[in-house]
Amino acid sequence: MSSYNKGDEMKNKENRIFTLLSIAAMMFLSLATTQVQAQTFSGRAVGTQSTTTSQVGATTPVEIAVAANAAARLADTGELPPQGGSRTASVVNASVALGTAPVTGTLNTGLITASTSGSNGTSQSQARVEGLNLLVGGTLGTFRITANAITTNTNCVCGGPAGATATCTGNTDIANLVVQSSTGTVLASFDARVTAPNTTVFTTTASTDVGSGSTQVQTTTTITIIANEQTRTPDDGIPATDDITVNGLRVIVTETVTVGTGGNAVTTTTTSDTIIAQAKSDINCTATPLTDLQITKTCVNNANVITCTITVTNISGNAATNVIVTDNLSNDTTFASASTSGFTTLTTPIVGARGGTVTGTVATLASGASATITIVSNVAPGTPAGTQIANTATVATATTDAVVANNTASATVTVLAPTAASATISGRVLTSKGRGLPGATVVLTNQNGEVKYAVTNSRGYYRFADIEVGEDYFLSVKSKRYVFATQSISFIEELTDIDFMPTQ
Numbered sequence: 001m002s003s004y005n006k007g008d009e010m011k012n013k014e015n016r017i018f019t020l021l022s023i024a025a026m027m028f029l030s031l032a033t034t035q036v037q038a039q040t041f042s043g044r045a046v047g048t049q050s051t052t053t054s055q056v057g058a059t060t061p062v063e064i065a066v067a068a069n070a071a072a073r074l075a076d077t078g079e080l081p082p083q084g085g086s087r088t089a090s091v092v093n094a095s096v097a098l099g100t101a102p103v104t105g106t107l108n109t110g111l112i113t114a115s116t117s118g119s120n121g122t123s124q125s126q127a128r129v130e131g132l133n134l135l136v137g138g139t140l141g142t143f144r145i146t147a148n149a150i151t152t153n154t155n156c157v158c159g160g161p162a163g164a165t166a167t168c169t170g171n172t173d174i175a176n177l178v179v180q181s182s183t184g185t186v187l188a189s190f191d192a193r194v195t196a197p198n199t200t201v202f203t204t205t206a207s208t209d210v211g212s213g214s215t216q217v218q219t220t221t222t223i224t225i226i227a228n229e230q231t232r233t234p235d236d237g238i239p240a241t242d243d244i245t246v247n248g249l250r251v252i253v254t255e256t257v258t259v260g261t262g263g264n265a266v267t268t269t270t271t272s273d274t275i276i277a278q279a280k281s282d283i284n285c286t287a288t289p290l291t292d293l294q295i296t297k298t299c300v301n302n303a304n305v306i307t308c309t310i311t312v313t314n315i316s317g318n319a320a321t322n323v324i325v326t327d328n329l330s331n332d333t334t335f336a337s338a339s340t341s342g343f344t345t346l347t348t349p350i351v352g353a354r355g356g357t358v359t360g361t362v363a364t365l366a367s368g369a370s371a372t373i374t375i376v377s378n379v380a381p382g383t384p385a386g387t388q389i390a391n392t393a394t395v396a397t398a399t400t401d402a403v404v405a406n407n408t409a410s411a412t413v414t415v416l417a418p419t420a421a422s423a424t425i426s427g428r429v430l431t432s433k434g435r436g437l438p439g440a441t442v443v444l445t446n447q448n449g450e451v452k453y454a455v456t457n458s459r460g461y462y463r464f465a466d467i468e469v470g471e472d473y474f475l476s477v478k479s480k481r482y483v484f485a486t487q488s489i490s491f492i493e494e495l496t497d498i499d500f501m502p503t504q
Helices: 007-034 066-071
Strands: 034-056 062-064 073-076 085-092 096-099 104-106 109-119 122-138 142-160 164-182 186-193 197-208 218-233 241-259 267-287 293-302 305-314 321-330 333-341 344-346 357-365 369-381 388-396 406-416 424-430 441-446 451-455 462-466 469-477 485-492
Touching: 034 066, 034 085, 034 096, 034 104, 034 122, 062 066, 062 357, 066 096, 073 388, 096 267, 104 241, 104 267, 104 462, 109 267, 109 469, 122 241, 142 218, 142 241, 142 267, 164 197, 164 267, 186 218, 218 441, 293 321, 293 388, 293 406, 305 321, 305 357, 305 388, 321 369, 333 344, 333 357, 357 369, 369 469, 424 485, 441 462, 451 462
Parallel strands: 164 241
Antiparallel strands: 034 062, 034 073, 034 109, 034 267, 085 109, 096 104, 104 122, 109 122, 122 142, 122 267, 142 164, 164 186, 197 218, 218 241, 241 267, 293 305, 305 369, 321 357, 321 388, 333 369, 344 357, 388 406, 424 462, 441 451, 441 469, 469 485
16 A cells, blocks of 8 residues: 655655756766867858850860850859858849850849858858849750749758767759740749759750861750759868858850861860859868866955965866966055965066966866965055955966856955054153152043053052054053153054153
8 A cells, every 4th residue: 555745756856856957967068078169161152153165176175255254243252261250242133144156145133142151060151043034045046044033052060979070961942943945935944942962954955067078067055954053072081071062053055066077177165154043161160179167266354464265176077278367456455475286387466566467377277176376465555444355367278168157256355444553551650769659540541531540560660551552642640649740642652661750
């Protein structure tokens, strides 16, 4: 038979909470010991671009129509710098002539936007062309390519085991793409998001062969349209790096003209290469061990002598290198001394200097290790009682610190009212014959009328102890047999020879 026990239920809940907190703590420690940061970025986005080249025989292709090619590069963000950031570009309602005979065309667009960015372990780019109307072709015919919009995206992130693996992906969204012949016949249409790389949307070839012998002319024109064309740098075996370039739409028109036959034939190849919405991203992820330095500071004011203790502890699982602690002392204090345990160098102001900086360094602070600095300073002269003296110490390291919130520590002390120094007043009361007068009462009165009494001993000596210095006092003697004159003294140090002789 079982019974309900509310105390057991509460204990079970507490155990479950403790277990969850323990798991969370272990997860945090795991993250704190090795983190990944994107060290370098690269990226670029271009709305449109086009090149036209000519090649005669087996020679190297030469770019022609340079001015037209330059004009066709629209909304170019330029390269993203290695440290990342963001770049954007845009063009509205463009109209550009493309290429040169025999391969020519025109490019008309609405809004073109391009952006690229790199931060927080992610590099991404986007190019978008709206209202595309592209006319391209050669001797054997022209083709019109229209689309409501073409949007290309690339994205590279740091992930995988320990977060040290770079992964890049890309895609292209094509809205209502239509390919038409010069007579208006629809040859192809496309309307979808394309994730598969290098998707051929349309391709065709036309040829003619006229004349004979040395006047024979063979002409071949080919047009190829590729969607979501992707290229990457060959795998270098380093998982921390990756890149991707995606051409949303690539239109290639090639016309080959061969004049003559046999060994006397001359072949000229002209190629127009137009890219719509190109995005490129590149990232380099480096596994970076992280540390976590925690600094604490306590200060105690004892009679306006301030003693501060700074403690730095490495609470992570990784060593911290080139650790430096800096403490800028208040100008309301003067430096007295400093000592350390755990730091290898200690730099201080000169003794007696107001303010100044105390710096401690150590090349390596191991996981779980601590180092301390003790600083002694005095409240500077003239600092009013009640003044709050606040002071902050900071710690830094060449190793990336996972938690910067605990890299500073502050402490505040209050200036105390000065404690008055004290000393002794003593002397002898004498008779008219110069002998000590026993039993006489000596009266000490301060400026506030406060009175202290002392009675002479058998030899006439008296003594007042613990009298506050820095004040004026009156000393008088009461005796039944003699009359003594009252003495006024300014008490700034111990007095031992304040003697009295009777006046009558």
